[in-house]
Amino acid sequence: MRLVFAGTPAPAVPSLRALAARGHDLRLAVTRTDAPLGRKRVLTPSPVAVAANELGIEVVRADRLDADVTARIAAEEPDLGVIVAYGGLVREPLLSTPRLGWINLHFSLLPRWRGAAPVQRAIIAGDRTTGASVFQLVAELDAGEVFGEIELPVPAAATAGELLDELAIAGADLLAEVVASLADGSAVATAQAGDPTYAHKLGDDDGRIRWDEPQTAVLDRIRGVTPEPGAHTTIDGARLKVLAASAAEGALAPGAIAGDGKRVLVGTATDPVVLVTVQPAGKGAMRAADWWRGLRDAPAEVGT
Structure with a gap:
């Protein structure tokens, strides 16, 4: 198969390497321009640009799949376009340029969590099962x-970054199998079933910890926004990043904070949360217990 690949971040790299390993003509x-x-x-090239250079694949840098990019892709007369986390939309006439159109590896079980941040939204929502789908782009x-x-x-302690890494590897194998089935004509596609949910791009406010939520929801949010955009709260008005936290038992009012010498606890609507690793404004990451001991008062x- 003559393929054109579109992708940008590290989770797209296993798919690019898997397709190259299968002997397709990439x-x-x-990929997006250097950032x-x-x-x-x-200015740093994207992970996909780096991997493509290592594999000897020509790189086209573009932040939009515009007419110039469409013409460049059309000149290659591809059988198929493959997109994994490129960061932009494929519209006509590019959508119909490859002979078989485009397929997309998406990190959710569609139609749940269509959109830009499926892994993060799944964890924040408390999903305990997720996956990856390869579908025809429309x-x-x-x-x-x-x-x-x-x-x-979804592993109980996994952050969005860790889960995305796992899905990227498993999804790459799935993608390679689908491309092989399209090449030999055995591929079968089925319509999505069920009501869709949408995974809108995360903003800074998504990382704000709501201590008046139950413990499970607080921990899910912290894990779901790690590493980006990052979980945060305010302590006496000063911003504090929460890089890792765990569950505890006991009675502590929502937003109340207490140290017992070894742990720093913050109350939620149910049981408290243990702050494990934090990052105060203007400082590096540190153990929460060390941060607590370093406070004058x-x-x-x-903040809730």
């Missing part, structure tokens, strides 16, 4: 027929 890798990273804002968002899917349990208020 004509182009389309400024780190404190010095150094004009409507993530609504095409599904060629294949895999289902995985015990905090009077945790």
Whole structure:
């Protein structure tokens, strides 16, 4: 198969490598333009660009799949377009440019969590099962027929980043199998069944911890926004990032904070949460117990 691949972040790299390993003719890798990273804002190529260069695949950098990109892809006369977390929409006439159109690896069990942040939204919502789907790209968002899917349990302590890494590897194998079935003509797609839910892109407020929610919901939110955009609260008005937390038992009012020498606890609507790793404003990550011992006075208020 003559393929064009579109993807940008690290979770797309296993799929690119899996397709290359199967011997497909990868004509182009389309990815977002180099982005400024780190404190010095150094322009850095995307993980897909780096992997494509290692594999000897020509890279096209573009933040929008516009007419110029469409013409460049059409010149390769691809059999199929494959997209994994590119970060932009495929519209006509590009949608119909490859002979078999485009397929998308999406990290949810469609139609649940269509959209930009399916893994994060699944964890925040308390889903205990998730998966990955490969579907035919159509004009409507993530609504095409599904060629294949895999289902995985959501580990109790997994962050969104950790779960996405796991899905990226398992999903790459699924994607490669679907492409092989399209190549030999055995692929069968089925319509999505059920009511869709939508995984809108996360903003900073999604990371704000609501201590008046039950313990389970608080922990799910913390894990669901880790590593991005990150969980945070305020302590006497100052921002505090919460990088890791765990469950505890006991009675503590929502938003009340207390230290017992070894642990730092914050109350929720049910049992309290233990702060494990935190990052105060302007400082690096540290054990919550060390942060607590370094305070001159015990905090009077945790923002809800």
